[in-house]
Amino acid sequence: MIEVVDLHRWFGSVHAVRGVGFSIPAGQAVGLLGPNGAGKTTTLRMLTGIIRPQTGSIAIAGIDALARPVCARREFGYLPESAPSYPEMAVRSFLAHRARILGVSGKDRKARIQAVQDECHLGPVYKRRIGQLSKGYRQRVALAAALLHNPKVLILDEPTNGLDPTQIREARSLIGDLAQNRTVLVSSHILPEIERTCERVIIIGAGKVLADGTPEELCEQNTGGGCIVECRGHAAQITSALTAALPGSTIGSDPLEDGWWRLNIRTKDSADPSEPVGAALSNARIQIRQLRPQTAGLEEVFVRVLEDSIGGEE
The missing domain is CATH 3.30.70.2750 (Alpha-Beta Plaits)
Structure with missing residues (x-):
């Protein structure tokens, strides 16, 4: 469902992403785990067409995302770390506005808005202005907007960043529900969030993939x-x-x-x-x-993999 091969991206003299590659089959929930500055957001921005890699290839749902970016965008929903919103708009007006932008047809629009409202549990705030909502609810609204065109793939960048503990638990539960019938790629620097929501973990550091596998496989490999x-x-x-x-x-x-x-x-x-x-x-x-x-726990594996990568570059 997602095929990434040998991505490279420079910003001036900074080689931010260095040969990142991975394959995610349909229906799998995968966590992209790494410290701040590891290259996670840059990788997701290349996947979603916001920036282009200097080299490498990206395919989403079988579509070449570099050659056919508009077609590829129809296949995924994207929740950036700082999702834009319109604080003066009511939730229902915002979702209707986004549905029109995404090209959801008039006959399907009402049904899709109702569907994402239900999926993201927005009923209690549906008529309220976005600027009046808690950050947890604003995050849900942004997630609902990413789901309006019913994408097969969902890409989430630091979805729990800035939320309080209660909101984090609610967001974690929501992501788990959404992953039941979609391919999900979620990035985070918070290990417990990845461990609890994803069946597979890709550890990235200094712009490179350092480890890839289920939590059990990674722990066994690093015993x-x-x-x-x-x-x-x-x-x-x-x-x-x-x-x-x-x-x-x-x-x-x-x-x-x-x-x-x-x-x-x-x-x-x-x-x-x-x-x-x-x-x-x-x-x-x-x-x-x-x-x-x-047997090492996932936290120990994460630390060890990062330390080994640093030691290997010295």
């Missing part, structure tokens, strides 16, 4: 640097064996029942220490009942 072990023995003997085998490692211990211990072992590098830990404890004749790699 390493630690392990969990449950063993039985004297604490001093266990610590001595592990310290000798893994100098510089960090060992956290919690006592369990009947002389057993649960150890959380972290090493300085990303290598899985399970094998040397098992060998060290076995050689010291310490009984082991569980030994497994420590």
